[in-house]
Amino acid sequence: xxxxxxxxxxxxxxxxxxxxxxxxxxxxxxxxxxxxxxxxxxxxxxxxxxxxxxxxxxxxxxxxxxxxxxxxxxxxxxxxxxxxxxxxxxxxxxxxxxxxxxxxxxxxxxxxxxxxxxxxxxxxxxxxxxxxxxxxxxxxxxxxxxxx
Amino acid sequence: xxxxxxxxxxxxxxxxxxxxxxxxxxxxxxxxxxxxxxxxxxxxxxxxxxxxxxxxxxxxxxxxxxxxxxxxxxxxxxxxx
Numbered sequence: 001x002x003x004x005x006x007x008x009x010x011x012x013x014x015x016x017x018x019x020x021x022x023x024x025x026x027x028x029x030x031x032x033x034x035x036x037x038x039x040x041x042x043x044x045x046x047x048x049x050x051x052x053x054x055x056x057x058x059x060x061x062x063x064x065x066x067x068x069x070x071x072x073x074x075x076x077x078x079x080x081x082x083x084x085x086x087x088x089x090x091x092x093x094x095x096x097x098x099x100x101x102x103x104x105x106x107x108x109x110x111x112x113x114x115x116x117x118x119x120x121x122x123x124x125x126x127x128x129x130x131x132x133x134x135x136x137x138x139x140x141x142x143x144x145x146x147x148x
Numbered sequence: 149x150x151x152x153x154x155x156x157x158x159x160x161x162x163x164x165x166x167x168x169x170x171x172x173x174x175x176x177x178x179x180x181x182x183x184x185x186x187x188x189x190x191x192x193x194x195x196x197x198x199x200x201x202x203x204x205x206x207x208x209x210x211x212x213x214x215x216x217x218x219x220x221x222x223x224x225x226x227x228x229x
Contacts, residue, residue, distance in 0.1 A: 001208060052196075079187055080196075087191055087193075
């Protein structure tokens with residue numbers, strides 16, 4: 001079985017930085033399970049859906065020549081996925097802090113709705129949300145939040 | 149024998165530690181048992197499913213509570229090595 005590999009701390013990026021990176025050619029990888037995606041999803045062109053439960057078998061499908069930004073509902077699964085890919089030798093990987101909940105809190109494009117408590121649980125970062133806001137999804141009754 | 153249990157502290161991880169302790173005691177095998185709970189440290193072994201068990205630096209198990217027989221085999225192999 002596996003041996004230990006020394007892993008450096010994972011790169012973590014906020015949703016705003018993620019959007020900038022996506023515009024520059026990065027690939028968003030949503031590692032939530034498909035039943036979760038069916039309820040609420042990132043409205044991002046080309047987003048790759050690769051559930052964490054399938055990552056071990058399917059990580060070979062992911063490109064190694066561009067930055068991959070891993071995202072989930074919060075942080076935990078995306079961070080785990082990020083470290084797993086680093087273990088597998090991927091050098092261009094980052095974890096999106098706060099996941100879809102924080103993305104929604106910023107008013108970034110998504111499909112479906114996200115519960116208020118979940119969306120409000122995370123603060124925002126990197127300045128205000130851009131004017132284009134949510135394309136086809138909504139955060140139910142968002143509240144003002146702080147910025148990191 | 150150095151044994152590490154990888155996991156973020158779930159019930160199965162705790163049960164795995166208890167079971168290894170019990171079997172080692174019953175067999176009279178001296179072991180150094182440690183927990184690895186940090187996600188980065190866990191993933192440094194490439195283990196996606198926890199609990200994971202590492203013996204003398206090698207992953208021997210990943211996912212689910214290992215059976216008593218399996219633990220006995222690990223300990224016997226470690227003593228023989």
